[in-house]
Amino acid sequence: MQLAHRPTDGWAENSSSGSVVLDTRNLSKVYGRGKQRFEAVQQVSLTLRQGEVLAFLGPNGAGKTTTIKMIAGLVRPTQGQITVAGEDPHRQPRALRHIGAVLEGNRNLYWRLTPEENLEYFGVLRQVPRKVAHRRGLELLARFGLEEKRQTPVQKLSRGMQQKVAIAVALIHNPKLLLLDEPTLGLDVEASEMVKALVRQIAQEGRAVLLTTHQLDVAEELSDRVAIIRRGRIIAEQSTEALLREFSSSTTYHLEVEGDLSPQQIHTVTQLGATVQGRQITYAGTPEHLYGLLGALSPVPLVSVQRDRADLTQVFLKLVNDHSDSSHAHD
Amino acid sequence: MPMIDLLHAELKRTWIQFIRYPTEVISGIVIIMAVFYGLFASAQYMAGPGFAFGDRLDAVVLGYAMWTLIISVNNDIAINLQIEAETGTLEQVFLSPYGAPRVFLARAFASLALRLVILVVVLLLLMGLSGSRLAFPPLLLLPLASLLLAGYGLAFLMGAAALVFKRVQQVLGIFQFLLLFLLAAPLEEATGLMQYLRFLLPMLPSTGLLRDLMARSLGLDWFTYGLALLNGIVYFALGLLVFRWAEATAKQRGSLSGY
Numbered sequence A: 001m002q003l004a005h006r007p008t009d010g011w012a013e014n015s016s017s018g019s020v021v022l023d024t025r026n027l028s029k030v031y032g033r034g035k036q037r038f039e040a041v042q043q044v045s046l047t048l049r050q051g052e053v054l055a056f057l058g059p060n061g062a063g064k065t066t067t068i069k070m071i072a073g074l075v076r077p078t079q080g081q082i083t084v085a086g087e088d089p090h091r092q093p094r095a096l097r098h099i100g101a102v103l104e105g106n107r108n109l110y111w112r113l114t115p116e117e118n119l120e121y122f123g124v125l126r127q128v129p130r131k132v133a134h135r136r137g138l139e140l141l142a143r144f145g146l147e148e149k150r151q152t153p154v155q156k157l158s159r160g161m162q163q164k165v166a167i168a169v170a171l172i173h174n175p176k177l178l179l180l181d182e183p184t185l186g187l188d189v190e191a192s193e194m195v196k197a198l199v200r201q202i203a204q205e206g207r208a209v210l211l212t213t214h215q216l217d218v219a220e221e222l223s224d225r226v227a228i229i230r231r232g233r234i235i236a237e238q239s240t241e242a243l244l245r246e247f248s249s250s251t252t253y254h255l256e257v258e259g260d261l262s263p264q265q266i267h268t269v270t271q272l273g274a275t276v277q278g279r280q281i282t283y284a285g286t287p288e289h290l291y292g293l294l295g296a297l298s299p300v301p302l303v304s305v306q307r308d309r310a311d312l313t314q315v316f317l318k319l320v321n322d323h324s325d326s327s328h329a330h331d
Numbered sequence B: 001m002p003m004i005d006l007l008h009a010e011l012k013r014t015w016i017q018f019i020r021y022p023t024e025v026i027s028g029i030v031i032i033m034a035v036f037y038g039l040f041a042s043a044q045y046m047a048g049p050g051f052a053f054g055d056r057l058d059a060v061v062l063g064y065a066m067w068t069l070i071i072s073v074n075n076d077i078a079i080n081l082q083i084e085a086e087t088g089t090l091e092q093v094f095l096s097p098y099g100a101p102r103v104f105l106a107r108a109f110a111s112l113a114l115r116l117v118i119l120v121v122v123l124l125l126l127m128g129l130s131g132s133r134l135a136f137p138p139l140l141l142l143p144l145a146s147l148l149l150a151g152y153g154l155a156f157l158m159g160a161a162a163l164v165f166k167r168v169q170q171v172l173g174i175f176q177f178l179l180l181f182l183l184a185a186p187l188e189e190a191t192g193l194m195q196y197l198r199f200l201l202p203m204l205p206s207t208g209l210l211r212d213l214m215a216r217s218l219g220l221d222w223f224t225y226g227l228a229l230l231n232g233i234v235y236f237a238l239g240l241l242v243f244r245w246a247e248a249t250a251k252q253r254g255s256l257s258g259y
Helices: A066-072 A092-099 A115-125 A128-141 A159-171 A187-204 A216-222 A239-246 A263-269 A285-295 A312-330 B002-019 B022-041 B057-085 B090-094 B100-130 B138-165 B167-186 B204-214 B220-254
Strands: A021-029 A040-047 A053-056 A079-084 A101-104 A177-182 A207-211 A225-230 A232-240 A251-258 A274-277 A282-285 A302-307
Touching: A021 A066, A021 A207, A021 B022, A040 A066, A040 A207, A040 B204, A053 A066, A053 A187, A053 A216, A066 A079, A066 B090, A092 A101, A101 A159, A101 A274, A115 A159, A115 B002, A115 B090, A128 A159, A128 B002, A159 A177, A159 A187, A177 A263, A187 A207, A187 A216, A207 A216, A216 A312, A225 A239, A225 A312, A232 A239, A232 A312, A239 A251, A239 A312, A251 A285, A251 B090, A263 A274, A263 A285, A282 A285, A282 B100, A285 A302, A302 B057, B002 B100, B022 B057, B022 B100, B057 B100, B057 B138, B057 B167, B057 B204, B090 B100, B100 B220, B138 B167, B138 B204, B138 B220, B167 B204, B204 B220
Parallel strands: A053 A207, A053 A225, A101 A177, A177 A207
Antiparallel strands: A021 A040, A021 A079, A225 A232, A251 A282, A251 A302, A274 A282
């Protein structure tokens, strides 16, 4: 695997497309000793490239936050290696210049300071020259639609705005890797849509985004890849599309028609193997035979034809349950 | 000069957080003014014999100012660590490529600067109000510097305790008694072994020199000052070292943000 070894000059975006930003190998964290010994994270290996969004999915206490904090240099791994843009955040504090993070359960901001002041302060804390931090701060506020609120103390902003400011602060030093721990938790629908749109934009700029969530729809909408973690171990990791496809029953279609079918049509359709419930028709057959079915429905107008597609909730539950079955079998 | 930028940013942040709610600022200043006015009006009653740097008004005021300054300096890092852990900004601070010791050092300077400014403003106001004049020999600044060095060493030790043990309010309370001893015990008058051992205790050599200058009207003994400065540097370095160890321990335990 090729790592980005070029020297970094701070805030210029300088990586070629698709280079590896984050690489973790066999990351493990053990807390306590003896009977109190608890393996929070076991053998987690992840690779994340520029512009990629990886969703880290798992139930509460599965080890998502511990993994994120190990990557950010806040929790020391018991074993394993982390490189962010070629540098180890635990050995080289410089590596922290590549990392931006919004952590869950934290305010992440000084509440008495305005968004503008927070951005400038955290910029300098991340070694951005003061004037650059100020300018970049204003740009980010404009981009995030917070210009009007830039002089309002953060504690007077809505929860959604605070989260946007926290994300802006995490971007002030132009990091290559953005870590988002439960970015939409506790937000209302509108705010959470806004945050999702921002995350997409941020990835499009070429940053790698690692987000944890237990809201499956968030992962499904945002991520290119999903890693499912359970009891500290990754039990599945692949592209979100492939994962969904694998778990989709490929031969089930849901059709909806406008208007009622005649008794003759219902008979034909049933003969073809479909079931009719009012205006809803479910058909489990090959794609070729679907056209026969569509012919039989003519001329009743169609509203929709949909192939049954698993959503991440089903995949997740299936995987997590399968694993608990197999681990029980081993017990 | 990134360190200068950091210092500037910390000064700005400290100042904004202080000034944002004017009622707090005004009530705080009124309280400090009241205490010092009491000192000006009836010095001998307010300042017990304990930490007197002499019984002249200058010395009483200086003694009290020193006492409040050192207490706040000592608690500064530990209390701020705890507040930031509770409000959830601590981990963002530890994400700084400067590393936590440098950030907290810059913060210590910033909060010291703020406290000194408030103190000077209050004293000037009171001198204007009461018509009295305070006079301090400028040489005073030297033992004050070594005193603050040792004081910040202790502050980093308390900060380390806060990182590892989390709840440290009780310890901080008890610690004030120890401080009282370190500031007030006139061990420079001791004879025998204690005459030498006092150089090993934090801050004691510096407070002895301050008493020489203020109460006894003696000059500054440069050899003793050398030892006091060494004392300050050693405690400061020790504080930083233990703080680093505490940071590594907290990261090992995964307890950086807990409180």
